[in-house]
Amino acid sequence: MSEFFAQFAVPHPSTLIYIAMASIVLGSIALVAIVTYFKLWGYLWREWITTVDHKKIGIMYLITALVMLFRGGVDAVMMRLQLAVPDNGFLDAQHYNEVFTTHGVVMILFMAMPFITFFFNFLVPLQIGARDVAFPRLNNLAFWLFFMGMGLFNISFIVGGSPDAGWTSYFPLADNEFSTSVGTNYYMLALQIAGLGTLMTGINFITTIMKMRAPGMTLFKMPMFTWSALIANLIIVFAFPVLTVALAMGTMDRLWDTKFFAIGDGGMDMLWANLFWVWGHPEVYILILPAFGIFSEVISTFARRNLYGYTSMVWSMILISVFSFAVWTHHFFTMGQGAFTNSIFSITTMAIAIPTGVKIFNWLFTLYKGKIVVTTPMLYALHFIPLFTLGGVTGVMLAMSAADYQYHNTMFLVAHFHNVIIPGVVYAMLAGLTFYWPKMFGFMLNERLGKATVWVMSIGFVLSFIPMYITGLDGQARRMYTYSDAAGFSTLNMVSFVGAGIMSVSFLMLVWNIWYSFKNSPRDIGSDPWDARGLEWATHTPIPHYNFAITPDVTDATSEAFWDSKKNGVKLFKGEIKDIHMPNNSGQTFILSVFFFIGGFALVFSMFTLAIISLIGILACMGYRSLEDDHGYHIHKEEVELIEKKYEKEGGAK
């Protein structure tokens, strides 16, 4: 019995972890108590957990992303604190390994991914004038699988130990011999389960965009964000299966002693590096392309003109998506693959800068000919352009394979990828969040606080990451948990720590802004508070669950249908209200994903009986679903008319 429980103990406990354990237990108890006290279980189950409404699923992704932004941010601050002074003892080497591993995984897969998936869910059906996604129930399942993967990953640091082999989990380091705790099992299985959800999202949104566009919306009339979503989802469908296979092989190597990446018996550790980055590099573009989509929406709205070079924007995204699969080897220029291979991948890598440059120039030309209104979302976009360009330039520096022998595995690299990912992805997500907040919740976020947040964030960002370029060039290795005073990195690392602190303040300001605006912002803002351009603003606020009472017809409009209807009198809603078909909610998907969670947890600890039981549970759920007959329901015409009248009376919309 005590042996059974001993396997769940954390192998390297510390005061910090005990505090975390206690706060998680107390927090969970408090949460359950609050939900029970206010009798919210039924509400949560009916309105959220079982929902098939793409807008609500989107908001669940958003909440997950913000919580994970906090968790990954705490990891980041701990690392900067550890490195702030030489010979620091705040974290030991093992904990530092765990912290940088989880920081990477959490930020990429459990913060940035759900954040963009939130935008896919919330925006795409609205932008193409659809009532829902192609497969609403699959959409719910995709969220819960993602959520269970996220949960499995996050319990690792209080049950059994965190992964500690880096977010890339390179073999042979990640094999049992060098990573002895179950942490890497968590990594393999949590990513597998979350990745399944992501693949489902990809299939769902490709089908939605290809098949459910409003009448008259040709591919080259799609709003820019929808284009970016289409391309990102295509990359998802082609890249994620590679990760699936790599993780399966890694899991088998660890659990059943297969020899894929082993040191002896013919195993090949470089196979992992190749497979990981064949997925991992396109993954970067899965994140950045939707971010570009958001910036395109924001910049055209607040430059008060249509986006410059629409067609070139689309083609550059298509080109980027193709190139993204041809550059993975630049992640290991120094691992001995020879000059010829390095040269090929060096050139393809630099080539990506061309279509990306095209996009930057398009935004600049949009601004140049526009009447700029500086709102919070626009301020994010205006900060993004110079900061991201700096990151792009250092990216081209890294793309030179010969020079990479100097930058390799130093803080220079760390500075580079944060310099593209934070101004690129995080700024876009926050810009989009502020921009679409009124559409989601019916009130605006405070503009003064919002703009102050952007400035504080940018100052914090520059202080955090620019010093890393310098210490990196001076030879400070990444993943090194401490250094001596003689190395001369002390001052710049202290500056970085101060920067990280300032960035944390900006996060708190965002949270405060949400609370403050929830309390104080006016609620009678109408459906189009920004004077925006896309179809997503053509419906009421808050959005009725059927999105549009009449399916919009954009035959006479451009990619900015709503703008055309406001300024040029194009009629979008033709015909009259009819019965609307809607899907039913379902709790099966949640139950199915719970089985996935249990199965994943069982495999982490090699409890195979439990794993088989949960496999049977999974198959039983699928069988039940197969035999079920569920065709949804209809909202009758009279009911829709009643709802529409109510909106008109309250003046909430057009």
Place this chain on the structure above:
Amino acid sequence: MGKVNNNVPLEYSTEENNLKIFGFWTFLGAEIMLFGTLFASYFVLEGRTGNGPTGAEIFEIGPVLAETFILLASSFTIGLAIHAMRLGSKKATLSFMGITLFLGAAFISVEIYEFVHYVHVGAGITTSAFTSALLTTLGTHGLHVTFGLFWGIFIMIQIAKRGLNAVTAGKTFVFSLYWHFLDVVWIFIFSFIYLKGMM
């Protein structure tokens, strides 16, 4: 259920089915990447046999040919099932699906024999990188076929109970796509794993 269009085959007659068929083709795109990755890994690890046997030493042409003929035949019979479905014959559809699943089960039986043989001659999944990749690639295909058996049975139950309508026709058609796809994968396994390995 949406509008019903009577000018197209039953499985394409509703909007919902059209979405599902398109979505399934997209899923097959992901499956191509999945098997493509397995094949690529197999080719990388093919010669890395460590102290274990090579492919030429363990492959047996007999069972492999049997598997190939059985699976190709099942791809033909699922085609006949779809043909029968379009002609509106519930009984013939069910019969051909039954034959398909029977052949699938026969395929799995031969594959199990084959796996037992590999383990018996000292080529278990932990022997070398080559055997790990071989058994994982074959096993992934085999698991897909096994999953297809369960899936097919559930569809047959529905056809038997509810007859051929837009819903069951759509499910049967999607299943047939899946089954054909597994056959295509097997042709690659046959050509590039077995034939190449034995030469």
